[in-house]
Amino acid sequence: MLATGVTAMLLAGCNGGSDKAAGKSGSGSDGGGGGKPVPAATLSITPATGTKKVSPGDHVVVTAAHGTLSSVALTNAAGKEVKGTLSSDKTTWTSAEKLGYGKTYKVAATAANPDGKKVNAASSFSTVTPGNYTLPYIQNANGKTYGVGEPVMVHFDEPIPDKAAAEKSLKVTTSPSVEGSWHWISAQDVHWRPKTDAGKYWTPGTKVTVSADVYGVNMGKGLWGQEDRAASFTIGSSIVAIADNKSLHMKVYKDGKQIRDMPFSGGKGGYIQDKYGNNVSLWTPSGTMVVMDQEKRVHMTSSSWGIAKNNPQAYDVYVNWGTRLTGDGIYLHAAPWNVGLHGKQNDSHGCFNLSDQDAKWAYDNLRPGDVVIMSGTPDKVTVDRGYGDWNLSWDKWVQGSALK
Structure with missing residues (x-):
């Protein structure tokens, strides 16, 4: 029986030392039998000795020819051994753990041919030290x-020079299985969504697991993955809210059935300039938005998007029951000061102004990932405006993958 364990030391694997086996092979050190001599075992080790800047994610592989492996030990400079696995025919040993950055390793291996004659080999190499x-x-x-x-969203804490290498390290697994694709939102952010027909989203009940196996991955220009990460989550029931700028009503549907009708006052329209000379929209944007998060009380100030305090459109207020829809500050929130305009006239700076009751209902019943769709305004939800992923067709979404 072969020995197992951290050292990956293996017993001499076969007929070594057996006169009967040697006779069967036709080898015969006494020259009898006239058979062909049994060739000596040979060993190959990857990485070869002296190799530098090895990726910690690469496997160390020891292979025996004309024989089987008797023992393999892979150790770091401190003498700690690295686990490995042996193939069923005992000819290949492969490391089963990732190596460390900036480390030196040694490999010592022994193989034996069918006559039990042993051969030894060694290798010493070092891994890359990332910049x-x-x-x-x-x-x-x-x-x-x-x-x-x-x-599915992954944020890297550094801009990624080689997006293809980074994307290859990311994996999404779903149950039930569904086709999907990554799309780079920026140099640091990449999202994944399933392939669906227009107006369709995840199937309720889907289980999702995402893994970022970045350790040992070269992402270009001296940047390497530091640590693997993983998470799993579930898709709940379908909640989709549909609003339009004509009726000024938002109708909420759960699994296709209407459960709420909320009059609102949206963005008053037009544009103003911020202190940098950029146009700032006062429209509620049209398109598909996704609930990002929620806060019971939100501090809203026009200075956060570059509007000077002396501008007639300036404001600095606290609002209740905020449900955030975009990264630039579009919310569903309570606005009791203009409740008489809800369902009748737009008067906000872009948010959906709701009554206290409706805003609290939204806060209590919506959750991150729920969908809010607005139509009828010239301002549009873009892919980088919150979670604007669903505003791209599938063909355009796939074009944002570095592996397309």
Whole structure:
């Protein structure tokens, strides 16, 4: 029986030392039998001795020819041994653990031919020392339930020079299985969504697991993955809210059935200039938005988007029951000061102004990942405006992959 364990030391594997086996092979050191001599075993080790800048994610492989492996030991400079696995025919040993950055390793191996004659080999190599590291942050909370519009989201704490290498390290597994694709939102952010027909999202009940196996991955220009990350979450029931700028009503549907009708006052329209000379929209944007997060009380100030305090459109207020829809500050929130305009006239700076009752209902009943669709305004939801992923057709979405 072969020995197992951290040292990956193996017993002499076969007929070594057996006169009967030697006779069967036709080898015969006494020259009898006239058979062919049994060739000596040979060993090959990858990486070869003297190799530098080896990726910690690469496997160390020891292979025997004309024989089987008797023992393999892979150790770091401190003498700690690295686990490995032996093939069923005992000819190949492969490391089963990732190596460390900036480390030196030694390999010592022994193989024997069918006559039991042994041969030894050794290798010494060193791994790469990165110029910089990057950590992936999976932005979907582990174990949480999200709405049907929730994208899979990974944020890197450094800009990624080689997006293809980074993307290859990312994996999404779903149950039931569904086709999907990554799309780079920026140099640091990449999202994944399933392939669906227009107006369709995740199937409720889908289980999603995302892994970022970045350790040992070269992402270009001296940047290497620092640590692997993983998370799993579930897609809950379908909640989709549909609003339009004509009726000024938002109708909320759960699994296709209407459960709420909320009059609102939206963006008053037009544009103003910020202190940098950029146009700032006062429209509520049209398109598909996804609930990002929620706050019971939100501090809203026009200075956060570059509007001077002396501008007639300036404001600095606290609002209740905020449900965030975009990264630039579009919310559903309570606005009791203009409740008489709800369902009749637009008067906000872009948010959906709701009554206290409706805003609290939205806060209590919507969750991150739920979908809010607005129509009828010239301002549009873009892919980088919050979780605007669903505003791209599938063909355009796939074009944002570095592996397309």
